[in-house]
Amino acid sequence: MSALPLVALVGNPNAGKSALFNALTGARQKLGNYPGVTVERKAGRLALSDGRPVELVDLPGTYSLDPGSPDEQVTRDVVMGKQAGEKRPDALVIVVDAANLDNHLRFALELLALGLPTIVALNMVDLATRDGLELDAAVLARELGVPVISTVAVRKRGLDHLRQELEGLLNGAPRAYPTGAAQDFDAVRKEAGRIARATIVRETPSRRLTAAVDRVALHPVFGLILLLGLLFVMFQAVYAWSEAPIAMIEGFAEAIANAVRTALPDGIFRSFLVDGIINGVGSVVVFLPQILILFFFILMLEATGYMVRAAFLMDGLMAKVGLSGRAFIPLLSSFACAIPGIMATRTIADPRDRLTTILIAPLMTCSARLPVYAVIIGAFIPARDVLPGVGLQGFVLFCLYLAGIVGAMLVAMLLRMTVTKGASGGFLMEMPKYQWPRPQDILLGLWQRAVIFLKRAGTIIFTSTVILWLLLSFPRVPDGDPTSQVDHSIAGRIASGLNVVLEPIGFNRDISLALIPAMAAREVAVSALATVYSIDAGDDEALLERSLGDRLKDQWPLPTALAFLAWFIFAPQCISTIAVTRRETNGWKWPLFMVGYLFALAYVAAGITYWTATALGLG
Amino acid sequence: MRLTDLPLRQPAYVDLIDWSVLTPSEGQRLREFGLCEGASVEALHHGGIFGKGPIACKIGRMTVAMRRNHAAAVTVRTGPEQEA
Ligand SMILES: Nc1nc2c(ncn2[C@@H]2O[C@H](COP(=O)(O)OP(=O)(O)OP(=O)(O)O)[C@@H](O)[C@H]2O)c(=O)[nH]1
Ligand SMILES: [Mg+2]
Numbered sequence: 001m002s003a004l005p006l007v008a009l010v011g012n013p014n015a016g017k018s019a020l021f022n023a024l025t026g027a028r029q030k031l032g033n034y035p036g037v038t039v040e041r042k043a044g045r046l047a048l049s050d051g052r053p054v055e056l057v058d059l060p061g062t063y064s065l066d067p068g069s070p071d072e073q074v075t076r077d078v079v080m081g082k083q084a085g086e087k088r089p090d091a092l093v094i095v096v097d098a099a100n101l102d103n104h105l106r107f108a109l110e111l112l113a114l115g116l117p118t119i120v121a122l123n124m125v126d127l128a129t130r131d132g133l134e135l136d137a138a139v140l141a142r143e144l145g146v147p148v149i150s151t152v153a154v155r156k157r158g159l160d161h162l163r164q165e166l167e168g169l170l171n172g173a174p175r176a177y178p179t180g181a182a183q184d185f186d187a188v189r190k191e192a193g194r195i196a197r198a199t200i201v202r203e204t205p206s207r208r209l210t211a212a213v214d215r216v217a218l219h220p221v222f223g224l225i226l227l228l229g230l231l232f233v234m235f236q237a238v239y240a241w242s243e244a245p246i247a248m249i250e251g252f253a254e255a256i257a258n259a260v261r262t263a264l265p266d267g268i269f270r271s272f273l274v275d276g277i278i279n280g281v282g283s284v285v286v287f288l289p290q291i292l293i294l295f296f297f298i299l300m301l302e303a304t305g306y307m308v309r310a311a312f313l314m315d316g317l318m319a320k321v322g323l324s325g326r327a328f329i330p331l332l333s334s335f336a337c338a339i340p341g342i343m344a345t346r347t348i349a350d351p352r353d354r355l356t357t358i359l360i361a362p363l364m365t366c367s368a369r370l371p372v373y374a375v376i377i378g379a380f381i382p383a384r385d386v387l388p389g390v391g392l393q394g395f396v397l398f399c400l401y402l403a404g405i406v407g408a409m410l411v412a413m414l415l416r417m418t419v420t421k422g423a424s425g426g427f428l429m430e431m432p433k434y435q436w437p438r439p440q441d442i443l444l445g446l447w448q449r450a451v452i453f454l455k456r457a458g459t460i461i462f463t464s465t466v467i468l469w470l471l472l473s474f475p476r477v478p479d480g481d482p483t484s485q486v487d488h489s490i491a492g493r494i495a496s497g498l499n500v501v502l503e504p505i506g507f508n509r510d511i512s513l514a515l516i517p518a519m520a521a522r523e524v525a526v527s528a529l530a531t532v533y534s535i536d537a538g539d540d541e542a543l544l545e546r547s548l549g550d551r552l553k554d555q556w557p558l559p560t561a562l563a564f565l566a567w568f569i570f571a572p573q574c575i576s577t578i579a580v581t582r583r584e585t586n587g588w589k590w591p592l593f594m595v596g597y598l599f600a601l602a603y604v605a606a607g608i609t610y611w612t613a614t615a616l617g618l619g
Numbered sequence: 620m621r622l623t624d625l626p627l628r629q630p631a632y633v634d635l636i637d638w639s640v641l642t643p644s645e646g647q648r649l650r651e652f653g654l655c656e657g658a659s660v661e662a663l664h665h666g667g668i669f670g671k672g673p674i675a676c677k678i679g680r681m682t683v684a685m686r687r688n689h690a691a692a693v694t695v696r697t698g699p700e701q702e703a
Contacts, residue, residue, distance in 0.1 A: 063651035068644055100680050103653050185650060210682070211663065218664040218675060312664075312684050316672040325673065325684070349644060426689060427673055428648050431682040 011095035013061030019153035021058035036347035098128035105192035132206035236394035245289035275534035276469035283530035303437035322416030334364035350425030363408035379549035506610030559613035572598030
């Protein structure tokens with residue numbers, strides 16, 4: 001337990017708590033223009049002007065101290081001092097949205113009644129002004145009996161003032177705060193309404209951007225077309241925009257590999273550098289541009305406020321499979337990675353809805369699968385336009401993502417009829433106003449993703465690839481023995497054993513070899529194949545010149561490649577997802593169930609794809 | 620008139636809410652959204668291709684999405700404001 005003064009940021013969802021937290025502590029908590037971005041408590045340090053450090057905690061937003069979902073529970077526990085291993089906050093900073101005062105003040109009054117030293121941050125005054133509201137913070141301060149500071153968290157406005165007041169609050173003599181008697185909900189609401197009316201000096205009707213955009217975005221037909229169109233453009237862009245940067249990285253990696261080949265004598269160490277590191281890890285790093293393009297779109301969807309609109313549009317369909325539109329938000333986030341997606345299910349109130357969503361989250365195509373898809377599509381799908389401006393490769397990628405979504409919906413329906421049977425929760429969600437994202441926020445988000453990806457490449461992908469290289473390189477084939485190094489190696493022998501099971505669905509030994517290390521991270525499937533073919537090529541200059549895609553095209557029949565893609569739609573292997581599922585469901589039962597059903601589906605889907613493609617004579 | 624029948628973008632007030640068709644947690648969440656007798660409401664958008672989707676409506680200053688079965692529990696009246 002820390003001895004520092006503890007200050008908690010509390011308030012309604014989407015009030016700007018995390019933005020304020022970042023501005024005050026220099027942290028880089030995720031922001032997003034939809035309720036339920038923050039799902040766990042997060043602590044940071046803030047220095048007062050006398051240098052004294054204060055511990056600031058950012059909390060999930062909630063509408064009252066009566067939690068409706070697991071994330072809101074955390075806020076209640078921290079504020080009430082019930083959080084294990086943490087003292088009760090010494091002070092609160094209540095963040096209220098100036099443009100939604102009546103509503104946010106009701107919760108603020110509920111918090112004030114706790115009697116803790118408090119400051120109110122009247123945030124988003126810029127948006128209130130946009131809506132034609134003019135507010136008087138002094139009136140609000142008088143009515144509430146606590147300091148009120150106008151802030152614009154994302155523009156760092158009002159922060160010095162806030163810090164000053166906080167200092168005064170923590171240094172000053174303890175003063176008595178009115179501990180309100182437990183008040184009736186309606187009485188508090190009326191009081192909040194009265195204070196809000198007193199605070200609003202002027203209200204000029206203004207053009208409402210949000211309502212105008214929503215006429216299209218929420219339209220039953222055009223809205224759906226827009227949503228599908230957005231996803232479609234996203235996948236086209238992943239190919240169309242990435243060609244040049246990928247060629248650059250590839251050229252760079254090749255230059256290094258060649259330099260190493262000329263500089264070092266042939267031997268085990270050179271093989272390690274070239275086959276293992278440059279070709280192995282490099283084969284994954286090449287996909288950085290595509291991953292960043294994907295993230296660019298996801299960040300834009302999150303920052304503009306479109307996420308909730310997507311949830312609104314999808315609610316009808318989600319209801320048919322026994323879920324609610326709310327679940328669509330964690331699922332969309334799972335396009336980035338299933339782990340934050342699974343954590344985001346904490347915002348789902350109904351436990352069965354939540355469990356179902358957790359179980360299907362791995363079916364959403366995470367960005368780690370992108371390199372796998374991209375390598376196979378690049379090798380086997382010709383880069384031509386099916387329609388003017390619509391590339392075939394992007395279209396196939398779109399279909400793979402769609403297959404994941406459709407698969408997830410079908411599985412949800414089955415789960416809802418069996419293991420998570422029961423009435424489903426409803427769909428109740430606040431819809432934020434649209435905001436134009438600030439370029440620096442998007443750039444920062446992309447930068448963070450790039451760092452995460454490169455770290456992954458440098459640690460987990462690197463380690464798995466090195467281990468695989470070792471297992472592929474030993475024992476060495478004796479000189480003069482005609483068997484290949486890969487066949488002779490430990491890894492090759494294990495893979496041959498595994499291949500007995502995977503052969504019926506069209507997988508060759510190299511795929512079996514790639515699937516095991518891909519447990520650590522799915523991208524490793526790509527680096528593993530690169531390493532295998534790099535070692536296989538030995539000294540053959542002609543082979544070394546060929547890219548991984550070309551090698552695959554030479555060696556794999558088309559049905560095998562398609563089966564491999566189908567396998568990765570379900571791709572059960574990812575240890576981190578299993579671990580987070582265990583944590584979020586408190587036990588091994590559900591993660592094991594999840595892995596089991598995913599393996600079964602992956603096997604069947606790959607099998608059907610292979611057999612159908614073979615029957616159609618595509619081999 | 621029920622909220623589901625309220626013409627789009629016509630300002631109205633909540634007359635009556637049938638809390639009995641809502642689960643306690645749904646009722647609470649709607650209350651927290653500011654839904655109460657006398658609150659101003661405005662239906663903004665009906666979702667769903669077949670008219671079965673959720674409804675987006677304004678409660679006070681807040682825009683909220685809810686399913687039709689919940690919106691049907693809310694009776695509204697148009698006309699001059701009365702004490703909230
Ligand atoms: N215009 C404007 N936007 C803001 C301000 N503060 C925050 N935002 C934006 O509002 C959105 C919500 O901000 P967050 O900080 O994520 O809100 P939160 O209170 O942490 O939300 P939850 O974690 O979901 O409870 C983000 O898109 C921010 O960029 C502000 O003062 N003015
Ligand atoms: Mg937050």
